Amino acid sequence: MQQIVPMTVEGDRRLREELLQLKSEARPSVIAAIAEAREHGDLKENAEYHAAREQQGFIEGRIADIEGKLADGRVIDVTQIANTGKVIFGTTVTMINCDTDEELVYTIVGEDEADVKDGKISVTSPIARALVGKxxxxxxMVTTPAGIVEYEVEKVEHI
Structure with a gap:
């Protein structure tokens, strides 16, 4: 059974840009490198040839991966959803750690878009699962390896 993968408009755009770059630039470049390496003769001991083939495998694998994600993906534009004030996929949440008073701001995104350093957490992460619907x-209450951490939802934004 096919699993639908949620993604933001931005995540969809980034995947499509990467796919275009791989197909229009990286793939032709590695094909040219393989052709050039073949001209050098004996392929058994041709490190350039083997490196280019390895790179080609990586590129083709990534293209297939992206195409699969786009086929299974469901783009969710949070700006088109009525603002209920609740935390949902695509919203940005400002929360306060009740123990440390530390303020954290996260946007809830699809798994492939998650980047904690950039303030984006996966909808399947423990924090996001605890926040959805709040x-x-x-x-x-978020279960962490160190125990349960309590956060207060300070602000919910549909950006």
């Missing part, structure tokens, strides 16, 4: 002022 409203401003609600508490969210």
């Amino acid at each position: 409203e401003e002022g609600d508490a969210a």
Whole structure:
């Protein structure tokens, strides 16, 4: 059974740009490198040839991966969803750690878009699962390796 993968408009755009770059630039470049390496003769001991073939395998694998994600993906534009004030996929949440008063801001995105350093967490992450459905002022209990951490939802934005 095919699993639908949620992604933001931005995530869809980035995947399509990467796919275009791989097909229009990287693939032709590695094909040319393989052809050039073949001209050098004996392929058994031709390191350039083997490196180019390895690179080609990586590129073709990534193209197939992206095409699969785009085929299974469902783009969710949070700006087209009525703002209920609740945390949902695509919203940006400002929350406060109740123990440390540390403020954290995360946008809930698809698995492939997640980048904690950039403030983007996967919808399947423990924090996102604890936050989904919450409203401003609600508490969210997140199970971490160090124990349960309580966060208060300070702000929910549909950006």
